[in-house]
Amino acid sequence: MKRLGIYVIYDCENKVDDYIGYMLHELRKVVDCLVVVCNFKEIRSGIQNINDYADRVYYRDNTGFDAGAYKYALCCCVGWNEISAYEELVLLNDSFYGPFYPMENLFDKMDKIFADYWGLTKSPSGTLMGEYTYDSHIQSYFLVFRKRVLGDSRFRSFWESMPYPESFLQAVCVFELACNKLLNECGWKGIALSDLSKHKYHIKINENPYMLYSYELVRYAEIPVLKRKSLDLRFQGFSNALKALKYIESQGGYNVQLIKKHILRIGQPLHEKAKLDFYRLDKFYYSHTRIYLYGAGILGKNLAEYFDYRGWFFGCFLVTDSCNSLTNCEIFDEADITEEDGIIIAVGTKEAYAQIKDLIKKRCTEKQIFP
Numbered sequence: 001m002k003r004l005g006i007y008v009i010y011d012c013e014n015k016v017d018d019y020i021g022y023m024l025h026e027l028r029k030v031v032d033c034l035v036v037v038c039n040f041k042e043i044r045s046g047i048q049n050i051n052d053y054a055d056r057v058y059y060r061d062n063t064g065f066d067a068g069a070y071k072y073a074l075c076c077c078v079g080w081n082e083i084s085a086y087e088e089l090v091l092l093n094d095s096f097y098g099p100f101y102p103m104e105n106l107f108d109k110m111d112k113i114f115a116d117y118w119g120l121t122k123s124p125s126g127t128l129m130g131e132y133t134y135d136s137h138i139q140s141y142f143l144v145f146r147k148r149v150l151g152d153s154r155f156r157s158f159w160e161s162m163p164y165p166e167s168f169l170q171a172v173c174v175f176e177l178a179c180n181k182l183l184n185e186c187g188w189k190g191i192a193l194s195d196l197s198k199h200k201y202h203i204k205i206n207e208n209p210y211m212l213y214s215y216e217l218v219r220y221a222e223i224p225v226l227k228r229k230s231l232d233l234r235f236q237g238f239s240n241a242l243k244a245l246k247y248i249e250s251q252g253g254y255n256v257q258l259i260k261k262h263i264l265r266i267g268q269p270l271h272e273k274a275k276l277d278f279y280r281l282d283k284f285y286y287s288h289t290r291i292y293l294y295g296a297g298i299l300g301k302n303l304a305e306y307f308d309y310r311g312w313f314f315g316c317f318l319v320t321d322s323c324n325s326l327t328n329c330e331i332f333d334e335a336d337i338t339e340e341d342g343i344i345i346a347v348g349t350k351e352a353y354a355q356i357k358d359l360i361k362k363r364c365t366e367k368q369i370f371p
Contacts, residue, residue: 021049064164098225288342
């Protein structure tokens with residue numbers, strides 16, 4: 001089957017990581033033409049990860065995010081005459097790691113399924129940001145459109161008339177949701193790879209499957225990718241994503257160092273004023289006799305999961321007032337903290353971070369506090 005692939009990259013440091021190079025290497029096996037759109041004007045490092053595999057590379061500002069990049073490539077670069085010569089159009093971006101299973105297997109499997117378009121995962125119905133309601137739909141980080149869709153003027157009109165989104169919320173609305181709405185209204189049949197899994201897990205309204213069920217998707221539904229966002233310490237699904245990472249590592253078919261190398265480079269946002277630098281975290285951990293985690297919410301518990309993954313230990317969770325029913329927890333003022341100990345502040349807002357840091361500094365030095 002003749003396929004056109006369009007892959008979108010954005011990086012705030014203008015770098016193209018090796019995990020992207022591996023993805024493009026594997027994607028090259030299933031597409032006849034690979035177009036890469038960089039949502040930045042120049043590449044400072046890693047250009048070999050693109051040039052070794054792409055037929056064409058376009059550079060632009062990050063106007064409209066990935067949706068804007070797709071519109072730019074389709075309407076301004078490739079053009080509809082060329083697109084009409086292909087049997088499938090594959091739209092995907094750099095928001096995930098993988099593939100953990102051969103791309104050829106994925107496309108061979110989906111070739112046997114009758115559908116006009118397909119993707120990897122499907123979102124249930126829900127409400128976006130508490131404002132916009134939406135129906136169940138195939139998620140847009142990996143979309144494949146077939147000939148029946150590509151040859152229809154309504155699909156072309158959608159892209160030509162779509163405004164360039166000015167925010168993440170708008171991008172979801174005018175691209176992911178609006179595109180799915182058009183596909184449904186036109187009567188085109190869509191399916192997600194996750195629908196074909198014999199392993200059933202119950203996704204509730206407003207739940208994002210790739211944020212909460214990474215392990216189940218990778219292991220049982222054979223979803224060949226892991227969303228980068230699922231490994232964000234601030235989110236509830238981190239523990240499940242870490243379990244998926246362990247599974248991927250145990251299978252041996254994918255070099256998980258590609259994932260770790262990228263995470264180490266970009267760090268982990270904690271809140272508006274702080275980023276978790278994993279290199280500094282390693283140094284901090286090994287520079288202290290004992291480590292405490294100040295905060296026992298989602299961030300603190302996810303850090304504890306990360307410690308377990310690394311084979312690290314920590315003294316206990318610290319809280320300001322009351323442990324309530326928490327186990328392995330002490331009130332900060334009552335904890336036996338020595339000058340050889342270190343404390344990691346694990347809270348998700350800059351206000352709470354500032355208050356806790358001021359409190360800790362009454363008993364500890366600056367060198368004992370992270371980040």
